Amino acid sequence: MAVSVSNNPSPNPSLNPSPSGKEKTKGTNFKEASNDNLRVLVTTVDASGNDNISLVSTRAAAGYAAGGFTEREFVRELPAFSLPDRAFKNGTFRAFQVAGDSMLPTLYEGDWVICRYVEQWANDIRDTYVHVIVTEERLLVKRLLNRLSDRGEVTILSDNPAYPTQFIDGRDVREVWIAVGRLSRQFANPAYDLVKEVSRSRADIDELRAQFMELQSQVGLRVL
DSSP: EEEEEEEEESOGGGGGGGOEEEEEETEEEEOOSSSSTTTEEEEOBBTTTTTTTEEOOHHHHHHHTTTTGGGGHHHHHOOOOOOOGGOOOOOOEEEOOOHHHHSTTTTOOOEEEEEEEOOOOHHOTTTTTTTEEESSSEEEEEEEEEEEEHHHHEEOOSSSTTOOOOEEEGEEEEEEEEEEEOOSSSSOHOOOOOHHHHHHHHHHHHHHHHHHHHHHHTTOOOOO
């Protein structure tokens, strides 16, 4: 397992472990930050020293947000895998499981979003892109609008229109990851959905027509 450090000041330096230099444990390398004003990023590595992609399930999400993301043992216990695509070698990646239906129809409950770590929030949070944002209380998979520079906050958007827009103070943010891929056992079928919606609309129109014809017969109206 390795600990790398971003250049962003931590909004809560108390979450960072105290510096202890370098050590080796069971053949795994550890590095610690020597500056408490920096965020600490813990990752696991494979036998070749390449970062793994750790998986944060919905069951692990609460512990992750509560500070597990800075704890060696917590991250060590997360399942991990790697992908051969070179696109997943440039940067630090993590996979987060989707909870609930707030991102339907883009993401289904139980899907996994593969994300790249975002270091410079003010510059690299991309408007309307899917991100994972971590606060002390929760882990959210949402679309973001970056309003850190002008209002000091991040706007949270769901794809499901039943969910309202939310706002998070930048001082409450602990980590940000941008989605670059998805693992899913669900396959959307837009063509089928369209046919279903058209069928429903036709049924509604037919019902309205029948009601109108009945009303017409009752009052003796004639359609010109």
